Amino acid sequence: MKIEQAYTIVTSPGRNFVTLKIVTDQGEYGIGDATLNGREMAVVAYLEEHVIPTLIGRDPQRIEDIWHYLYRGAYWRRGPVTMSAIAAVDMALWDIKAKLAGMPLYQLLGGKSRDRVMVYGHATGRDIETCLEEVARHVEEGYKAVRVQAGVPGIASIYGVAKKDGEPYEPADAELPAEHVWSTSKYLNHVPKLFAAVRERFGDDLHVLHDVHHRLTPIEAARLGKEVEPYHLFWLEDCVPAENQEAFGLIRQHTTTPLAVGEVFNSLYDAKALIENQWIDYIRATLTHAGGITHMRRIADLAGLYHVRTGFHGPTDLSPVCLGAAIHFDTWVPNFGIQEYMPHTSATDKVFPHDYRFEDGHFVVGETPGHGVDIDEDLAKQYPYKRASLPVNRLEDGTLWHW
Ligand SMILES: O=C(O)[C@H](O)[C@@H](O)[C@H](O)[C@H](O)CO
Numbered sequence: 001m002k003i004e005q006a007y008t009i010v011t012s013p014g015r016n017f018v019t020l021k022i023v024t025d026q027g028e029y030g031i032g033d034a035t036l037n038g039r040e041m042a043v044v045a046y047l048e049e050h051v052i053p054t055l056i057g058r059d060p061q062r063i064e065d066i067w068h069y070l071y072r073g074a075y076w077r078r079g080p081v082t083m084s085a086i087a088a089v090d091m092a093l094w095d096i097k098a099k100l101a102g103m104p105l106y107q108l109l110g111g112k113s114r115d116r117v118m119v120y121g122h123a124t125g126r127d128i129e130t131c132l133e134e135v136a137r138h139v140e141e142g143y144k145a146v147r148v149q150a151g152v153p154g155i156a157s158i159y160g161v162a163k164k165d166g167e168p169y170e171p172a173d174a175e176l177p178a179e180h181v182w183s184t185s186k187y188l189n190h191v192p193k194l195f196a197a198v199r200e201r202f203g204d205d206l207h208v209l210h211d212v213h214h215r216l217t218p219i220e221a222a223r224l225g226k227e228v229e230p231y232h233l234f235w236l237e238d239c240v241p242a243e244n245q246e247a248f249g250l251i252r253q254h255t256t257t258p259l260a261v262g263e264v265f266n267s268l269y270d271a272k273a274l275i276e277n278q279w280i281d282y283i284r285a286t287l288t289h290a291g292g293i294t295h296m297r298r299i300a301d302l303a304g305l306y307h308v309r310t311g312f313h314g315p316t317d318l319s320p321v322c323l324g325a326a327i328h329f330d331t332w333v334p335n336f337g338i339q340e341y342m343p344h345t346s347a348t349d350k351v352f353p354h355d356y357r358f359e360d361g362h363f364v365v366g367e368t369p370g371h372g373v374d375i376d377e378d379l380a381k382q383y384p385y386k387r388a389s390l391p392v393n394r395l396e397d398g399t400l401w402h403w
Pocket residue numbers: 037171211213263313314315317340390
């Protein structure tokens with residue numbers, strides 16, 4: 001069996017998605033997600049110029065060999081563009097292999113470790129009151145875990161809070177990056193009040209999460225972790241940027257609030273010290289940005305040795321292809337923690353027909369051979385690419401900060 005054809009499909013049913021389709025000489029095909037939010041066309045160029053030409057004629061069943069060919073063979077290793085491109089190939093090849101075996105992907109990985117996978121949804125509001133209403137709506141919809149992000153008095157525009165109440169939050173909201181103004185002290189003073197209100201209204205059973213989105217220093221993160229300890233967060237996410245992995249050692253000394261990190265990681269080496277030193281509790285890297293199923297499996301296995309569990313990144317800027325494959329992975333992986341879920345628009349769901357379903361705060365994996373997600377190419381063509389950028393943050397004195 002040989003790879004006969006491979007091509008990228010860029011579509012924007014509400015936001016941009018990049019899909020790689022690989023077709024074999026026997027007519028079987030697989031698809032993989034290559035979406036890197038705000039940098040979509042860089043991955044398309046990498047795939048078209050440097051990856052696809054080398055795939056033609058290869059045996060699609062040699063997933064491991066092709067992974068190393070693209071990783072080692074490129075000489076230039078790692079990085080989000082390279083690893084997203086490799087991931088798309090890897091996901092498509094696992095899709096093909098599972099279809100050839102006549103099995104849903106989770107069976108090939110080793111079968112079910114659980115019947116369903118718990119997800120967390122996003123509650124957002126301009127202030128604590130509106131945010132609590134959003135948490136209530138999620139609870140009514142069956143969610144057992146909710147991420148809570150509220151506006152902060154004195155900060156005009158902030159990560160995680162929708163522009164209008166009740167609307168979903170989409171960060172890549174302008175052709176060129178919007179500029180926001182950030183105040184660490186206002187934020188730090190406000191967040192403990194938000195979680196006090198959440199526990200007061202919803203009691204102890206609901207799992208609550210919070211995303212700091214990289215905007216603190218280690219000692220500030222340590223303070224926040226300590227101050228929210230009474231509210232028993234499921235996790236505090238990305239409390240500092242993680243290029244310096246040792247920073248988490250400092251935070252860890254000060255707080256028992258569980259720590260999650262890694263949505264911007266693209267390889268095991270981004271997380272090695274974090275995992276081996278048990279500085280974190282959840283690893284957030286996901287299939288699309290961290291080299292696909294083949295590499296993510298290695299990360300999860302290392303994490304398992306150190307009591308670190310998975311908490312895959314899953315916002316709407318990853319396509320349903322990534323989400324579908326992730327649900328298979330989550331269903332199998334022994335050290336599963338939680339799966340992030342922001343519902344895609346109905347236009348996106350139509351472009352990417354899929355067999356996973358949301359039920360009672362969980363995803364239930366489908367039984368279709370492969371990863372269970374397809375793409376309607378004709379429909380995809382109706383939504384052309386539109387450049388969209390993530391915002392940047394500046395401190396009140398104008399210094400460029402982490403968004
Ligand atoms: O926890 C999350 O889901 C993330 O922080 C996202 O909301 C990112 O901001 C987005 O993926 C950027 O493209």
